[in-house]
Amino acid sequence: MSGVLMKNIRKSYGATEVIHGIDLEIESGEFVVFVGPSGCGKSTLLRMIAGLESISDGDMYIGAERVNDIPPSQRGIAMVFQSYALYPHMSVFDNMAFGMRIAKRPREEIDRRVKEAAEILRLTPYLDRLPKALSGGQRQRVAIGRAIVRNPKVFLFDEPLSNLDAALRVATRIEIAKLKESMPNSTMIYVTHDQVEAMTLADRIVVLSAGRIEQVGAPIELYERPANLFVAQFIGSPAMNVQRAKIEKTGESTTINLGKRKADLPIPSPGQLAGADVHLGVRPEDLTIASNGGGLMDGRVNIVESLGEVTNVYLDVENAPQPIVVKLPGVQRFARGEIVSVAAQPSKMHLFNENGRSLLYL
Amino acid sequence: MALSQTSAAPVASETRLVSTLTTAFVTLTVMAAGLAASVAVAVAGYVLIDFVFPDSKLLDAALVMVLGVAACFGYFWASNKLLDTLYPASGAHVAANLTKANAVRPWLFLGPAVIVVGLYLAYPVVNSIWLSFHGPSGETWAGTSNYEWLARDGGFRESVRNNILWLIVVPAATTFFGLIAAALTDRIAWGNIAKSLIFMPMAISFVGASVIWKFIYDYRPxxxxxxxxxxxxxxxLGGDPQAWITVPFWNNFFLMVVLIWIQTGFAMVILSAALRGIPEETIEAAVIDGASPFQIFYKIKVPQIWATIAVVWTTITILVLKVFDIVLAMTNGQWGTQVLANYMFDWMFRGLDFGRASTIALVIMLMVAPIMAWNIYETKKGTK
Amino acid sequence: MNTVVGTRPALTWAVHIAVFVLVAIWTIPTLGILISSFRDKDQIVTSGWWTALAPAERNIVARAAPPSEAVEENGRWVLRGNVFGEASGSVSAFGISIQRPTEFAPGVTAETRDGETVAVGENGDYIITYPEQPEGERGQRLFVTTLEPPKFTTENYETVLFSEGIGQSFINTLTVTIPATVIPILIAAYAAYALAWMEFPGRALLLATIVGLIVVPLQMALIPLLRLYNDIGVGKSFIGIWLAHTGFGLPLAIYLLRNYMAGLPREILESARVDGASDFEIFRKIILPLSFPALASFAIFQFLWVWNDLLVATVFLGNNEEQLVMTGRLRELLGSRGGNWEILSASAFVAIIVPIVVFFALQRYLVRGLLAGSVKGG
Structure with missing residues (x-):
């Protein structure tokens, strides 16, 4: 079957380059999510796969075929747009049949394929309606149906859930996951800025920033072993806490100095880093309150957000570039200005060098 | 708008020139072929039907209408079909074919528009300038004598004076009444019906309106x-009846009333939309600040719609510069009501002097030129 | 705003009255023509149209039967008859001298200096008595003021449609208007699509040029085109005027349609492209149906403009019976039948009824089109 292969893909608008050489191989049947902040180039990359943007440099393959110069309709892809892009003047049936009608397929085939897709997506009762008579979720299903009908090698999703309200978003997300399960051979590429969608749907996540790939990996891998500060802070909510530290001892495990306290982490470090400034990263959910005051660091309580299931405590900590957030289970009470000490298990800590690269990936 | 599917490989300037020339050649050929095919079919159809049903005037008119429109549509269909046959979007050379077809197709779509606009609007501007330096029949060189004549001509001066009067009074009065009507009708339940009725004269021709108002101004001893x-x-009220449209100077105003009457609805509709586009919060804030309805109107609403007022004003200004039918139908320029457009028409048909008429037309053109320049500037700014 | 607490009722009334006055001023002129077109032609010139429903007061001068026909009755010579002759009417006053035409009420007997008596009844019957046998063939002049009941008729329309040539002009106008509306829309729609969604060098410049040409005065084009038409032998033909209207209408059409099309969601077009539609198919199957409101707006504009046009028709079509359009006919009537308001009013109404019907039926689209063309930043 067909995966997607990108070799040094670049995109420039005039003199400004927005995609700086992407190398990526997507296996056939894989569900890959492109994630990143807005403006990182993830949608542009998707549109280059679709053929809606020209490729300035590099080679793009779908299956074995180089598709740089092939028009979208002949690439064997289907795309689901953020705004659904349904044809407002056509019924649901006609929307799904449009592509096959353009391709002049026989009537019976069109009928059969549209009905099959409608069955899968529970759209059969709505086939005669116009898009404006459908709810947001139904419209999104029509858009997906339109893609299914094309029977593509690669499905492309461009932020398909961001126009839906919160509850529908969860439901549709699950639906897309089920869809993928029922079509194990189809390759799916999904663009989102929402990390929950990325974590729940993806086989592999591609984190993009400013036109470059930051890290590619399975969701849990990204969470547990982020390759750099950017990925570390992008995945997880609230974002990972960062505190400045100095390396005291290198070797199989690393000892760092946080000013007042020291910590010994099970992360190997090369000898030349001895005495170097590093960033210590700890996820808010990995921090606990050290009751005896002997934690990793001390801070003054500034803001307390009680969300019921969790309580987020914002601490002002000396030397920390940003407040340190502690995510505690259940309802917890703190007084403003109170000094608390926080601790974490060494195995849950991350170390990044001056340039933000994880010591695990040096 | 980058829907292009191809990456332009760097090409030497020579090959680029060749490809541009090829594109131009193919474009012209395909256009000509498409046009020829559709016109041929239309003419053939006409001849055939005319042969079968000779001497039917009504049918003839209908037939010419249908075939005229069909030929027009046929051009687009035929030229596109031809291009697709020439560069098929499948097979071995998909990419190259698409690039070539995409370079030609916009011009197939634009072709008729560019030709017609060029012939009917751009060419006349150039030709008028040329004619203005020529004699009555447009054949003999006349130097600047037409312009000299114009500078000394009493009729021209009268026309310019009246045109300036029209330019001052009509846009101002129309915008004013339009604004009042918009503001008032938006406040009442039957406002939409009132709007429809005030808007209605828009649909009446200038000549029709002239008949209507001539009846209003009718004079009996x-x-x-x-x-x-x-x-x-x-x-x-105890006054003496007047033959209004013959009263020197003031009759101009009685003619202007006709145009104001026609155009107020236009101003009202646009200004009303602009008024409704004002954020409700700014008005509510003013109410809370204790502004009276009049203060809200003049100090809050009007300043927020200046841009739209300017658009209405310019639109009517352009219209006023071209005003012709009303003067022709009501007074034909007698009793001191001549305007430029009618004066030009006079010299064209009664004076039979194309040189002088063209010179007057150029003066009208000159008067709209600033508005034209502004429009172009705004559009270029907007599309960037 | 109407829900704000404490709105002053006096102000609300003032608004109602002001709007009412505005509406009155803007409708009464048309109403005058409409009513007049249905009035009897004699009544139009003797009383204002606003009195159309009231009986018309009219002064007539009747001449009684020749005195020689008087017959002797009870010692006096008596002449009987009716001032209306065969017709009927109702007399409100009469007189026997031109200086005092309304001196006597009906039924009163007036006496002249030479002993005659004259009486005119309300129904117009008169009795004149002479003391001696009168002579001569000239009847006595009777000045009678009558009240005529209002008379409405469709006669004016019959005259106008069948003997004043308005019927033929109506067909001519239609022949000019329909293609002159459809052709520019078709051409403009394709050009607008290219300008909105296709990539080619010089696009911005072309668009700016077209917008600039919107304001070129028509007058400019008349002479060069007239000469050109004569040179290439198009002369005064329908094809010539269609193309002229197409040319003059195109810049605005392209501008309006391009703005509308450029506002359509890009993703829909891209989706169609992924579905394999070519530019031609995207235009026909996606853009055209979705642009219907803009197309309708412009169609109405162009229809009204062409239907109501006088200038282009006068220049590019002949003045002969075969080709004269309605505006031209109306103008001609205004010159030749300037005082015949029964003809003018009926003709005017025939000329304006089609655009008015179109206007009221499709007002929604017209307004939308106007707004698309002019509201900036609203």
């Missing part, structure tokens, strides 16, 4: 029953 509404009111 004192002592007999007045059938013109205006004179009936004047005599009813």
């Amino acid at each position: 004192a002592g007999s029953e007045q059938i013109g509404l205006l004179n009936a009111i004047v005599t009813g």
Whole structure:
């Protein structure tokens, strides 16, 4: 079957380059999510796969075929747009049949394929309606149906859930996951800025920033072993806490100095880093309150957000570039200005060098 | 708008020139072929049907209408079909074919528009300038004599004076009434019906409106029953009836009333939309600040719609510069009501002097030129 | 705003009255023509149209039967008859001298200096008595003021449609208007699509040029085109005027349609492209149906403009019976039948009824089109 292969893909608008050489191989049947902040180039990359943007440099393959110069309709892809892009003047049936009608397929085939897709997506009762008579979720299903009908090698999703309200978003997300399960051979590429969608749907996540790939990996891998500060802070909510530290001892495990306290982490470090400034990263959910005051660091309580299931405590900590957030289970009470000490298990800590690269990936 | 599917490989300037020339050649050929094919079919159809049903005038008119429109549509269909056959979007050379077809297709779509606009608007501008330096029939060189004549001509001066009067009074009055009507009708339940009725004269031709108002201004000698509404009111109030459209100077205003009457609806509709586009919060804030309805209107609403008022004003200004039918139908320029457009028409058909008429047309053109320049500037700014 | 607490009722009334006055001023002129077109042609010139429903007061001068026909009755010579002759009417006053035409009420017997008596009844019957046998063939002049009941008729329309040539002009106008509306829309729609969604060098410049040409005065084009038409032998033909209207209408059409099309969601077009539609198919199957409101707006504009046009028709079509359009006919009537309001009013109404019907039926689209063309940043 067909995966997607990108070799040094670049995109420039005039003199400004927005995609700086992407190398990526997507296996056939894989569900890959492109994630990143807005403006990182993830949608542009998707549109280059679709053929809606020209490729300035590099080679793009779908299956074995180089598709740089092939028009979208002949690439064997289907795309689901953020705004659904349904044809407002056509019924649901006609929307799904449009592509096959353009391709002049026989009537019976069109009928059969549209009905099959409608069955899968529970759209059969709505086939005669116009898009404006459908709810947001139904419209999104029509858009997906339109893609299914094309029977593509690669499905492309461009932020398909961001126009839906919160509850529908969860439901549709699950639906897309089920869809993928029922079509194990189809390759799916999904663009989102929402990390929950990325974590729940993806086989592999591609984190993009400013036109470059930051890290590619399975969701849990990204969470547990982020390759750099950017990925570390992008995945997880609230974002990972960062505190400045100095390396005291290198070797199989690393000892760092946080000013007042020291910590010994099970992360190997090369000898030349001895005495170097590093960033210590700890996820808010990995921090606990050290009751005896002997934690990793001390801070003054500034803001307390009680969300019921969790309580987020914002601490002002000396030397920390940003407040340190502690995510505690259940309802917890703190007084403003109170000094608390926080601790974490060494195995849950991350170390990044001056340039933000994880010591695990040096 | 980058829907292009190809990456332009760097090409030497020579090959680029060749490809541009090829594109131009193919474009022209395909256009000509498409046009020829559709016109041929239309003419053939006409001849055939005319042969089968000779001498039917009504049918003839209908037939010419249908075939004219069909030929037009046929051009687009045929030229596109031809291009697709020439560069098929499948097979071995998909990419190259698409690039070539995409370079040609916009011009197939634009072709008729560019040709027609060029012939009917751009060419006349150039030709008029040329004619203005020529004699009555447009054949003999006349130097600047037309312009010299114009500078000394009393009729021209009268026309310019009247045009300036029209330019001052009509846009101002129309915008004013339009604004009042918009502001008032938006406040009441039957406002939409009122709007429709005030808007209605828009649909009436200038000549029709002239008949309507000539009836209002109708004059019967004192002592007999007045059938013109205006004179009936004047005599009813104890005044003497007047032949309004012959009263020097003031008759200009009676003619302007016709245009104001027609155009107020236009101003009202646009200004009303602009007024409704004002954020409700700014008005509510003013209410809380204690502003009276009049203060809200003049100090909050009007300043927020200046841009739209300017658009209405310019649109009517352009219209006023071209005003012709009303003067022609009501007075034909007599009794000191001549305007440029009618004066030009006069020299064209009665004076039979194309040189002078073209010179007057150029003066009108010159008067709209600033608005034209502004429009172009705004559009270029907007599309960047 | 109407829900704000404490709105002053006096102000609300003032608004109602002001709007009412505005509406009155803007509708009464048309109403005058409409009513007049249905009135009897004699009544139009003797009383204002606003009195159309009231009986018309009219002064007539009747001449009684020749005195020689008087017959002797009870010692006096008596002449009987009716001032209306065969017709009927109702007399409100009469007189026997031109100086005092309304001196006597009906039924009163007036006496002249030479002993005659004259009486005119309300129904117009008169009795004149002479003391001696009168002579001569000239009847006595009777000045009678009558009240005529209002008379409405469709006669004016019959005259106008069948003997004043308005019927033929109506067909001519239609022949000019329909293609002159459809052709520019078709051409403009394709050009607008290219300008909105296709990539080619010089696009911005072309668009700016077209917008600039919107304001070129028509007058400019008349002479060069007239000469050109004569040179290439198009002369005064329908094809010539269609193309002229197409040319003059195109810049605005392209501008309006391009703005509308450029506002359509890009993703829909891209989706169609992924579905394999070519530019031609995207235009026909996606853009055209979705642009219907803009197309309708412009169609109405162009229809009204062409239907109501006088200038272009006068220049590019002949003045002969075969080709004269309605505006031209109306103008001609205004010159030749300037005082015949029964003809003018009926003709005017025939000329304006079609655009008015179109206007009221499709007002929604017209307004939308106007707004698309002019509201900036609203």
